[in-house]
Amino acid sequence: MKPLVTMVTSKKKAVKKKAAKKVLKPSTKKVGLKKPPFKEAAPILETIDLLRRYYPDAHCALNFTNPYELLVATALSAQTTDERVNMVTPALFNQYGSPQRMAKAKVEDIESLIRSTNFYKNKAKNLKSAAIDLVEKHNSEVPQNIESLVELAGVGRKTANVVLGNAFGIPSGIVVDTHVARLSYRLGWVDTDKPVVIEEELCKEVPQEDWVILSHYLISHGRAICKARKPDCAHCFLEETCPKRGV
Numbered sequence: 001m002k003p004l005v006t007m008v009t010s011k012k013k014a015v016k017k018k019a020a021k022k023v024l025k026p027s028t029k030k031v032g033l034k035k036p037p038f039k040e041a042a043p044i045l046e047t048i049d050l051l052r053r054y055y056p057d058a059h060c061a062l063n064f065t066n067p068y069e070l071l072v073a074t075a076l077s078a079q080t081t082d083e084r085v086n087m088v089t090p091a092l093f094n095q096y097g098s099p100q101r102m103a104k105a106k107v108e109d110i111e112s113l114i115r116s117t118n119f120y121k122n123k124a125k126n127l128k129s130a131a132i133d134l135v136e137k138h139n140s141e142v143p144q145n146i147e148s149l150v151e152l153a154g155v156g157r158k159t160a161n162v163v164l165g166n167a168f169g170i171p172s173g174i175v176v177d178t179h180v181a182r183l184s185y186r187l188g189w190v191d192t193d194k195p196v197v198i199e200e201e202l203c204k205e206v207p208q209e210d211w212v213i214l215s216h217y218l219i220s221h222g223r224a225i226c227k228a229r230k231p232d233c234a235h236c237f238l239e240e241t242c243p244k245r246g247v
């Protein structure tokens, strides 16, 4: 007969082996991600009313005097701050402030005027190409519909929405930039960071008359308080109702 200690040890080893086998066996169950216990999002329209009260002067931060200038300024603002764009556009508009003049410009000359913006080489090429299209296909006018605008070089849905909303007063959609995307998530309005989906979701909830101004409210709040790295929740007027997702 084996001694008692040896029997217990071998039993323990057998249990351990069994447990190890169990752990290593691949699971066929689907494992869902646990959601953090966020607060419920406050009704979106109530939050918009608070933003409206707090930022009564919210507006497009790019300087422009006509639709073509806004189209150019918005195209330049990709990966570049509005302040930087406002620094380069006076000289640019002075020389090439119309599609006809931009279409005739040398790409290198455009480059030299916008060199301090990111991706200036691509932007210069696109500005010239878009200007040629405006002259040849649109009678040198900026089209007032999203389909024609997004066909221009360097013009995506965001730029088209900015131009239609701010130069023509046409609420064609909601501009979703980095601030709008970040705040929409933190405020619990959307569950995604994809701009196209965010725009779709917001358009379902927000009355069309607020589509244009909503972006300006969120951009103002994102710059002043709900900053990307350090949101100042302690001094935020939305603190009581904001679920602060991801913060």
Ligand code: SF4
Pocket: 186, 187, 225, 226, 227, 231, 232, 233, 236, 237, 238, 239, 240, 242, 243, 244, 245, 247
């Ligand atoms: S600063 Fe904080 S409380 Fe205010 S909106 Fe951003 S995450 Fe919410």
